[in-house]
Amino acid sequence: MDNQNIIDYLNKNLSAERYKHTICCAELAVELAQIYGADKEKAYKAGLLHDAAKELSVDKMREHIKNNDMQVDIYMENNSALLHAYASAAMAKAMFDVEDAEILNAITYHTTGKENMTLLEKIIFIADATDESRTYDKKIEQWRDLAKKDINAAILKVLDFNIVKVVNRGFVLHENTVKARNYLVINNGK
Numbered sequence: 792m793d794n795q796n797i798i799d800y801l802n803k804n805l806s807a808e809r810y811k812h813t814i815c816c817a818e819l820a821v822e823l824a825q826i827y828g829a830d831k832e833k834a835y836k837a838g839l840l841h842d843a844a845k846e847l848s849v850d851k852m853r854e855h856i857k858n859n860d861m862q863v864d865i866y867m868e869n870n871s872a873l874l875h876a877y878a879s880a881a882m883a884k885a886m887f888d889v890e891d892a893e894i895l896n897a898i899t900y901h902t903t904g905k906e907n908m909t910l911l912e913k914i915i916f917i918a919d920a921t922d923e924s925r926t927y928d929k930k931i932e933q934w935r936d937l938a939k940k941d942i943n944a945a946i947l948k949v950l951d952f953n954i955v956k957v958v959n960r961g962f963v964l965h966e967n968t969v970k971a972r973n974y975l976v977i978n979n980g981k
């Protein structure tokens with residue numbers, strides 16, 4: 792689990808706060824991978840790289856996405872909060888030779904979630920939302936503990952929270968988030 796080139800890049804190019812979040816997210820992702828029997832190496836790498844593009848300009852994000860022939864829809868193209876996930880996957884591929892589709896998808900869908908997420912996608916989604924560096928809500932610790940017992944229930948809590956927040960703030964609610972939530976509801980959190 793070396794990834795020293797990735798860690799050096801992140802340390803140099805991200806703010807101290809974002810770097811800390813990235814490391815905490817990757818470590819929580821490994822812990823969850825251990826609990827649920829996912830690939831720990833993939834969880835660590837996806838956790839490290841999930842926000843690689845977060846502090847770039849929207850133009851730079853678009854450039855990374857375009858160079859990797861990725862498609863984004865009209866709900867995403869001007870939205871840095873959503874675009875950074877796609878751009879981070881593009882960077883993982885172009886700059887760090889990540890070819891593994893599971894890792895790339897876990898990075899791509901870490902913000903919106905998606906319908907019927909894979910285990911690795913779930914791990915990165917919830918690790919990003921609840922790692923120890925996070926302070927956006929007082930329930931985070933509770934969600935983090937829940938994630939270690941019932942990852943689907945924890946994801947549902949975070950999706951519900953995000954949907955209400957996004958609507959209250961008047962931001963675009965991406966359909967992948969609605970589908971992620973409804974899929975978990977229909978499948979009774981399983």
Ligand SMILES: [Fe+2]
Nearest residue numbers: 841842845902
């Ligand atoms: Fe992110």
Ligand SMILES: [Fe+2]
Nearest residue numbers: 812841842919
């Ligand atoms: Fe993040």
